[in-house]
Amino acid sequence: MAVVALKNVGKQYPGAAGLAVEDFNLTTHDGEFIVLVGPSGCGKTTTMRMIAGLEEHTQGTIEIGGRDVTGVVPKDRDIAMVFQSYALYPHMSVRDNMAFSLKLKKYARADIKQRVEEAAEVLGITPLLDRKPRALSGGQRQRVALGRAIVRQPQVFLMDEPLSNLDAKLRVDMRAEIIKLHRKLGVTTFYVTHDQTEAMTMGQRIAVMKDGVVQQIDSPNNLYQQPANVFVGGFIGTPAMNFLDAAVENGTATGSGFSLVLDAARRDAAGTRERLHVGIRPEHLHLAGNEADGQSLRGEVEVVEPLGALTMIQVRVGDTKVTAQIEPHQQVAMGDAVALTCAADKLYLFDADSEDTLM
Ligand code: ATP
16 A cells, blocks of 8 residues: 655657646545546546556656655556456466466465465455456456456556446446455555546546646545536536526626526625626526526427436527436426526536636
8 A cells, every 4th residue: 555646747748749747746645546537638548657657757756655756667666557458368267367467576376376366255256267368258357357456466556447348337336346345455546537427436536637637636526516617517427517608797697598696605706707607517407487586597498308217408598508407207398498497506607718616
């Protein structure tokens, strides 16, 4: 177990126009589970490869267990990696696949046997130890790949989209398995995904990245409740937060098809701004009667998606498509004219230029 500290870490690939990763600052707790999340190309894999030592960082320092690892080769960093492609050796049994790195390091046979069998037990793959990878399901292969990492008893695990080759159901199961495993072993873990739901369900803290820059590092709950800017607000939460461009006058935010009265705290936060982005989560919108109070968004229903426990509707409000989550018993049809409302204290406000959160 170890604390990993990234201090102003950056990466400039030779010949690339800009930095692939810029000014990454994060100090983990010992044994923490950190998720890196963000759209394709935002620098997640580059960050992992720099921690692993597979890629040199060109700015800042990386410390593992209090030791600056600049110039330390991957095999001496005491980390184990699990990737999307399991890269199991096809001609070797599960047991030999798991033992491979320990044999290379010349561990004693008895020690190797014990570590492999303990890891197999933890992962529930003991009955598979003598099989070849081709005789395993995708989920079982993924477990073997995890087993290979566990036997090394590293200070840090690095997992880069380890579940993306699995079908949806198995992914959900394996997520839970990895969390359980982390709880049992308590090893500091970095986990990469581009799937915000996966990030939210797994991370103790989540670093949300965009264009090489960390936008916010926080607990899942704080990311959802207090996103730092428009990007995080829109990235975390499904369906995504709705955004409306609004003009502010006399404490009311208005635009085509909507009018939202700001409460005292939001009026303060808006200050003298005359324009804002307003954010509203779909779960905070409700169907209103025709007499919607101070808050109303009016438009025509374009899509109705009954999902069983709830129904999603899309309403065209002015030139913005607004998604709202309604109760399944509420009868709404395509083409209906509806009014939506949202409690004043659920509105998010963002600066129109910087897109940073005001409230
Ligand atoms: P994905 O989710 O698609 O895997 P990512 O968030 O992991 O994306 P990276 O693979 O870290 O993103 O890439 C970050 C940026 O660095 C991208 O713009 C990418 O094109 C660039 N990049 C990655 N590897 C190299 C390289 N070897 N040489 C030059 N540029 C690179």
